Amino acid sequence: MALHLVPRSLQYVEAVSDHGSIQAASRAIGIAASAIDRQIKLLEGRLEVQLFDRTVTGMTLSPAGEMFVVLARRWNADENRIWSDVKQMQGVNLGHIRLVAMDSLANGVLPRFLHHVAEVYPKVRIDVEIATPDDAVTALRADEADIALAFNMKPQRDIHVLWTDDLPLHCIAAPGHPIAGLKEVKLATVRDHAIAVQSPALAIRRILEAHHGWIFSENRPPVVTNSLQLLKQLVVSGSHVAMTSELDTAQELLDGTLVAIPVRGLSIGPQTISLGISARRPLPRIATKVAELLARDVADILGEVRARETDR
Numbered sequence: 001m002a003l004h005l006v007p008r009s010l011q012y013v014e015a016v017s018d019h020g021s022i023q024a025a026s027r028a029i030g031i032a033a034s035a036i037d038r039q040i041k042l043l044e045g046r047l048e049v050q051l052f053d054r055t056v057t058g059m060t061l062s063p064a065g066e067m068f069v070v071l072a073r074r075w076n077a078d079e080n081r082i083w084s085d086v087k088q089m090q091g092v093n094l095g096h097i098r099l100v101a102m103d104s105l106a107n108g109v110l111p112r113f114l115h116h117v118a119e120v121y122p123k124v125r126i127d128v129e130i131a132t133p134d135d136a137v138t139a140l141r142a143d144e145a146d147i148a149l150a151f152n153m154k155p156q157r158d159i160h161v162l163w164t165d166d167l168p169l170h171c172i173a174a175p176g177h178p179i180a181g182l183k184e185v186k187l188a189t190v191r192d193h194a195i196a197v198q199s200p201a202l203a204i205r206r207i208l209e210a211h212h213g214w215i216f217s218e219n220r221p222p223v224v225t226n227s228l229q230l231l232k233q234l235v236v237s238g239s240h241v242a243m244t245s246e247l248d249t250a251q252e253l254l255d256g257t258l259v260a261i262p263v264r265g266l267s268i269g270p271q272t273i274s275l276g277i278s279a280r281r282p283l284p285r286i287a288t289k290v291a292e293l294l295a296r297d298v299a300d301i302l303g304e305v306r307a308r309e310t311d312r
Contacts, residue, residue, distance in 0.1 A: 009043045010072040012036045013051055017069050020058040074143045095286035100129045100136045100145040104228035108251035113297045124286060133203055140278045147291050152203050153274040163295035164274040167245035170260040174238040184262045191215045196240040199226035211268045246305045247273055253305050260309055
């Protein structure tokens with residue numbers, strides 16, 4: 001039987017919250033439904049408050065129940081930190097780390113980093129959640145992630161930024177595209193071509209729209225998507241160009257399937273890429289090592305991309 005430091009009642013509340021009913025939670029965690037129901041009712045009786053709103057379609061958290069789920073997740077994170085630190089004291093690099101990152105990094109930075117972790121820390125488990133930059137910060141604050149790799153993340157009272165780098169805006173094009181041979185390009189020139197742009201769910205679109213909104217309404221209508229993978233495929237095909245960062249397209253730039261041309265005459269500063277953690281609780285020592293490894297891997301791939309573009 002697995003040993004848990006988190007009280008059973010908190011485990012059961014979290015499981016029912018995640019799965020929507022006692023029966024579903026029972027199947028998911030392998031505990032009898034009667035045992036889960038008993039523990040939750042005992043907790044509700046002691047508190048004299050309902051943790052769940054019970055309906056014919058399932059169970060949803062009450063406001064009090066939401067507080068207990070937050071507590072359960074924090075307790076789980078603390079349990080993970082304790083186990084990891086004890087194993088570190090014994091010379092074993094063991095741990096469970098939750099990373100939240102951007103969709104645009106899924107075919108470049110993240111595979112390289114995960115391969116690196118498997119080589120250096122083979123006993124460390126990494127859970128990777130893909131999210132928007134805003135949701136990444138929310139996940140850190142809610143103790144749903146240990147590390148966030150996100151665009152435009154700023155140091156705040158409850159967010160500590162371990163590493164950051166600037167990401168100037170570039171026009172991304174296929175090597176055979178007319179723009180590809182230019183050393184730099186103005187925004188108006190980019191707009192003369194078919195362009196794929198990010199949806200307002202992504203920060204770069206909101207920034208461009210605030211300062212250069214005309215590119216979304218004049219001349220050719222753009223293709224709009226919230227998928228960086230689709231955007232990159234359109235550009236690779238040669239039918240469109242796009243405006244984004246070198247990191248978004250790092251693997252394609254290194255492979256030579258895309259080129260990046262600096263965009264001049266912008267009235268906006270560069271985006272940033274940052275590695276952040278919660279400032280409210282310490283990371284396990286192994287998680288700190290893994291975060292440092294991730295920062296080095298991102299810095300290395302940016303260095304490789306910039307060296308290639310300089311030589312182009």
